[in-house]
Amino acid sequence: MNGYIRAALLIVLALCALGGLPARALDANGQLEDPALQARFEHIAKDLRCLVCQNESIADSNVELAADLRRQVREMLVAGKSDDEIFDFMTDRYGEFVRFNPPLDRKTALIWGAPFIVLLLGVVIIIRIVRGRSRMPLDDEPSPGPL
Amino acid sequence: MWKFLLPFAAFIALAVLFAFGLNPKRDIHALPSPLIGKPAPPIALTDVMDPTRPVNNAEFKGQVYIVNVWGTWCEACREEHAALLEIARQKVVPIIGLVYQDQRDKAKLWLEQLGNPYAAVAFDTDGRTAIDWGVYGAPETFLVDKRGTIIYKFISPMTPEVWRREFLPRIAAARGAGA
Numbered sequence: 001m002n003g004y005i006r007a008a009l010l011i012v013l014a015l016c017a018l019g020g021l022p023a024r025a026l027d028a029n030g031q032l033e034d035p036a037l038q039a040r041f042e043h044i045a046k047d048l049r050c051l052v053c054q055n056e057s058i059a060d061s062n063v064e065l066a067a068d069l070r071r072q073v074r075e076m077l078v079a080g081k082s083d084d085e086i087f088d089f090m091t092d093r094y095g096e097f098v099r100f101n102p103p104l105d106r107k108t109a110l111i112w113g114a115p116f117i118v119l120l121l122g123v124v125i126i127i128r129i130v131r132g133r134s135r136m137p138l139d140d141e142p143s144p145g146p147l
Numbered sequence: 148m149w150k151f152l153l154p155f156a157a158f159i160a161l162a163v164l165f166a167f168g169l170n171p172k173r174d175i176h177a178l179p180s181p182l183i184g185k186p187a188p189p190i191a192l193t194d195v196m197d198p199t200r201p202v203n204n205a206e207f208k209g210q211v212y213i214v215n216v217w218g219t220w221c222e223a224c225r226e227e228h229a230a231l232l233e234i235a236r237q238k239v240v241p242i243i244g245l246v247y248q249d250q251r252d253k254a255k256l257w258l259e260q261l262g263n264p265y266a267a268v269a270f271d272t273d274g275r276t277a278i279d280w281g282v283y284g285a286p287e288t289f290l291v292d293k294r295g296t297i298i299y300k301f302i303s304p305m306t307p308e309v310w311r312r313e314f315l316p317r318i319a320a321a322r323g324a325g326a
Contacts, residue, residue, distance in 0.1 A: 051178065051283035064248050065283055068274035093281035095181040 030074065037077050044073050044086055047100050057100060180281050180300040187291045188279035190214070192269040195246055195254045202269040204243060207291075211321045213242045213314075214289040215265070215305070216277065218249040219257045221285040227304035228261050234310055235264035240318060244268035247277050247285050290314060292321040 032038040045059035050066040058066040058073075069090070076086050090098045102108045182188075187204060194200040204214070215231060217224040235242060244265035246254045251270055258268065271277050280289065290299040299317050301309060 097178055
């Protein structure tokens, strides 16, 4: 029995390790020579939305626009541009929507704040329910049987 | 009482939200362009019909013009082509074509077969001009004023109705503004 559990655990761990492998960029000859640049490239490409497919990043997408944008990001990296300069280049042309992680500002405050607002709402509702219940008679407790 | 009204109000609120969200007339892929109010990016390419002939939108500065992004792979572009031909016949403003993600001979054949509404048709060889214009599909149509500022972008096939409703008033206003 113990052996089965151990084997199952090992399989789960192996799968987790696989999931953690960095996503492969699609372009076969697109790997940047400098590994530091390549790491920055992968990070940036994952944060840029492919506007044709909209729920895919340009790192994951196969469409031509995504390939063009990946080339653009690589060229700017090689030219020594900072991450912010590259993101600014993209948002200047495609708008904030091109970023999966839009920076926190007045326009995006609601997006970033919404989960906390909902959480707060949930807490309030739970408190109300619990308070309401604690005032109710405990009628669903098993009635004490004859001694 | 509020115990019954509250879920009802929540339901109405959701229904209204969904009515807006699911409105079939709303194109979920249409995004507002951050380029509106900004100077039109340069187009410095060559003509589809003749690779030795340069196409440069700087030459159109001083007049209101339209940039129409299309490709032969784009079904919706075929759909809007008749409307573009009609617009060209009206000679209100020149239309610059920008061929996107395409092959030169295919685009040339398209214009020879369907007619050419464009004052000039730029061939975007590597998609760089399209990136500068924030293009993410086709057809897309930009309206540029005399100062070379983008004042409007329309994403979807052009129709005579869109032309009358969205473009003509803006063109008249851009002309009226002088400058």
